[in-house]
Amino acid sequence: MLESFRDSCRFRQYMPSKPAKYGMKLFSLVDTMMFYTKKLEIYAGKQPEGPYFQDTSTNALVKKMIEPISSTGRNVTMDNWFTSVPLAEQLLTDHNLTVVGTMRKNKPEIPNEFKRKGLKVYSTVFGYKQKETLLSYCPKKDKTVLLLSTMHNDGVIYETSEKNFQKSLNFIIKRKEE
Incomplete structure (x- = not known):
């Protein structure tokens, strides 16, 4: 989802198809029975190589998100x-x-x-x-x-x-x- 945010930030996203065109891109793992968010990730864009590198591919993101329910x-x-x-x-x-x-x-x-x-x-x-x-x-x-x-x-x-x-x-x- 895109959480509306207009201030300056390195990882602010622009999505022309969304109602709020600018904001923070969030990924969440939600329990639909309990209406409880188990895990939330902010998309910070493509990561540069280095000691703090995080894989942002869809497969890596899904595997990271499902850790609590694996x-x-x-x-x-x-x-x-x-x-x-x-x-x-x-x-x-x-x-x-x-x-x-x-x-x-x-x-x-x-x-x-x-x-x-x-x-x-x-x-x-x-x-x-x-x-x-x-x-x-x-x-x-x-x-x-x-x-x-x-x-x-x-x-x-x-x-x-x-x-x-x-x-x-x-x-x-x-x-x-x-």
């Missing part, structure tokens, strides 16, 4: 900036954590059948690989949403969850278009 069998819900198949596999095998998250279409591990446009509206395509499930959903014409899960391993869509899913996706798409 090996607890919980689920981690991620943004599309973090979600990738190798990271999901690693969290499942090394840390006993499942992952659910939307994915960007530019990831090399995504088959072309899941990225293609022209799918029928409200159509869903499932793909399975060992313990991962990849879902491609078309909420409107020429719009595809990709979802990766290591928590779910069947292609069953219940009528009530399909309606809730459609409402959630419409909300997400609407927010991204604004």
Whole structure:
């Protein structure tokens, strides 16, 4: 998230797509059942080489953030900036954590059948690989949403969850278009 901040600071970020264009970029690990922030990191930009160097790659950041919940069998819900198949596999095998998250279409591990446009509206395509499930959903014409899960391993869509899913996706798409 971007916490609004207009003063001068070396690691102040500019994000034109956010309501507050300038601020501090924060990453947080939040327990959604207890509404409790377990860990919070400030993004300080790309780090120079030296004795205080910190790896700011998405994989390193996720591994640092999940330290308090490693090996607890919980689920981690991620943004599309973090979600990738190798990271999901690693969290499942090394840390006993499942992952659910939307994915960007530019990831090399995504088959072309899941990225293609022209799918029928409200159509869903499932793909399975060992313990991962990849879902491609078309909420409107020429719009595809990709979802990766290591928590779910069947292609069953219940009528009530399909309606809730459609409402959630419409909300997400609407927010991204604004």
